[in-house]
Amino acid sequence: MNDAMRVVEMFYSVQGEGQYVGMPSVFLRLSGCNFRCQGYGMPVGQLSNAYREIDPRQYQSLTELPVVKTGCDSYPSWDPRCQHLTQKVPVDELANALLALTPERNWRTTTQQAIHLVITGGEPLLGWQDQIAVLLAQPSMCSLRYLSFETNGTQILNLGLQDHFNKQSQLDEVLFTVSPKLPNSGEAWGEAIRPEVLAQYARVKNASMVLKFVVQSERCFDDICKAVDAYQEAGVICRVYCMPAGADEISINKIAATIATLALRHGFAYSPRLHVDLWNNAWAT
């Protein structure tokens, strides 16, 4: 096994979305995704090419790259043209680097505040599961108690990672924040909505799960209800968050109140994108 991971960025910030909004969290963004989500921010049936209009070779660091307003706003995590902006890091070094980002070089502060680790992407469970198991077993991770995956919910867990969680893990919680890709993403339903995958995540020791849908308009709510029904039929029942689509404050603010009102009508929770409010979706926030 090659114990190194391709890292797009790592940083310490507040969790901006979902169940743990506001939590102090170290983020690890891994490279690679099975989707492209070119439908976000576009009229129905059209795909965005905004990322293709950027030439990543002109940029020497991720922070210089423009944030796109349509399509996937994490495109450097899967666009092969951005690979020079990412880094392959041996897992032991990575564990130390993540710990060094915590305010007191410990996943728990002296005032007993837990610092969360959020593994995101791209799709972090696509190609890195063996390495994630090795990463979590490093000595620098021994005080970690709260781990989240930000995943699109399409990748089955392999035996190595399941074994780690079920037999070796000291974690109090493994939160799967699943953001299923609805037709507004431009991805196909049959590939994006995989109830059997979520049913497997739910069986992990100390697992919890929330669904976080990226919502563009009222039209998305029928799709959300259909997806939630499909997950429930597989035995997956969890809190549903609706989060307004948009990569900047202006586009989010245009639809935020409408999405919140519609979410409430269905008994769903609303998720802000706090990091966009605070830092307008800059890299490393």
Ligand code: SF4
């Ligand atoms: S699943 Fe997430 S990272 Fe992958 S293309 Fe879609 S929005 Fe981007």
